[in-house]
Amino acid sequence: MAASKHAAAVGPVEITVPSYQGAYPKTATRFIRLGPDQVNDTPVDEEEEVFILEALAAYAPSAVAEEDDSPLAGHTLGLGRLTPRILRRAHAVDQVAGKGVTGRLLWLVREAHGYLRHEKTAAAVRSEICKALTATGARAVIAHSLGSVVFYDMLSRGEVPTERDGKVRVTTFITCGSPLSWLCVREGVHTPGAPLSVPPGVEWTNLHSPNDVVNRGVGLSHLAIGVTDVVAHNGGVAKAHDVHRYLAHEAVVERIAKVRPL
Template identity: 85%
Template sequence: MNALQVIGVHGIKQGSSATTAGLSSKWQKTLDAAVAASKHAEQVGPVELTVPSYQGAFPKTATRFIRLGPDEADDAPVDEEEEAFILEALASYAPSALAEEDDSPLAGHTLGVVGRLTPRILRRAHAVDQVAGRGVTGRLLWVVREAHGYLRHEETAAAVRAEIRAALTATGARVVIAHSLGSVVFYDMLSRGEVPTGHDGGPGVTTFITCGSPLSWLCVREGVHTPGAPLSVPAGVEWTNLHSPNDVVNKGAGLSHLAVGVTDVVAYNGGVAKAHDVHRYLAQDAVLERIAKARAS
């Protein structure tokens, strides 16, 4: 039995040293272990998972300082446009936090990133923590910064999509598993018609699995689809969305209330600290079921 080709689209917090070979190996080991322990092993069969790294496409700006460390980032401050994006993202995540926002000079300084973020961001982040739970904004800011880098910088976004398209073309994969920001990237590719077509002229990718997706955030959706319209994928693409109740990135909920043609599946990944972990999502039975179905089709 030939190996079924699968493309993984990674999310944030990879670091500049995360290579395609390294990411692919880590995802492959998790998936192989899940298959071996699953009742679906025979139906899934051998799988070859490729995770193209797009970290090199992101500029080394101040938004990467918190994620990669001072040796990996330039000293450029957060500009007004990025500040506005971050403030909007945090407000949309926890609207009630706006009433709790503290205007005092020291508000938010306990986040430990003074000098890299503006006072307005620190105040709002502190307010969101008060409403959503301590430490939530520390996780959210990882996503928000790289989402901004993708959604508001077309040259960066085009380079990211080019990496994914090259991997799809090279492997002929019909299955895509996209985690976190990766779900935004691949949804954007589907919307733009940038996914290679199949040999029959139909969609080259027929199975789209999203895990821990931030597409429920308005500021993210506005960047990749028509405002006011529901999220959707092209005909012939089966979309399954896994979400964990404790995952702060997907806000503990699915996408079916915002999208047509999506099947939401709850993934019980544990507490907040691990709920967004890609390997916990990859090990879910629903992922294996979708892969087995793709092989049979």
């Protein structure tokens, strides 16, 4: 914002970054992302295995037919605590979508499972966000990756702070690299078969990158009412989901510049 043409007109912008890291169990996936002090090496159970298999199948449907169903397949592929069935599907997805794709997806899929299928964890996550919104009086929310699912869920549940007239205080909702295009994620936070939508008075902008494996390179306008899709050319697969590249996009600056304090 400071480097943009809007800097003089807008002035200083205060940003609060609430963390819900502590709400999650210390799984092996978090070890991969956050370091050894964040892990207790919790294995994948049967219910989570089914969720992961469905998520990977939704990402690359044609990969399912390519799986190696031989007895030993998946037992020698590595990746720690993941099951042979997951490893077989992950390998098949990589064969179809590109080498290393599932390595970039699995942390998101496991964290999405933790939010969507464990209400205690989900409630703790939403509580942290709500506390920050209440304390700051924020009128704009930028939600990256799984954060877009969390805040959309809060809007749907009516858990976002409101004004005296009952309207949601947040007027600007910006999603970046959102996985809401996945049915397995979407069905956990809204009514199946209905389009995605936000309350009246909330302007929703969704940024998606063509090479972002999390949003599968597509926007949300075909699934949502009142959302404006913006293509963010963030570079190759390695950087396409990077939050800094999304935040640097002019569309984010323009939306934030329009927000006015109460």
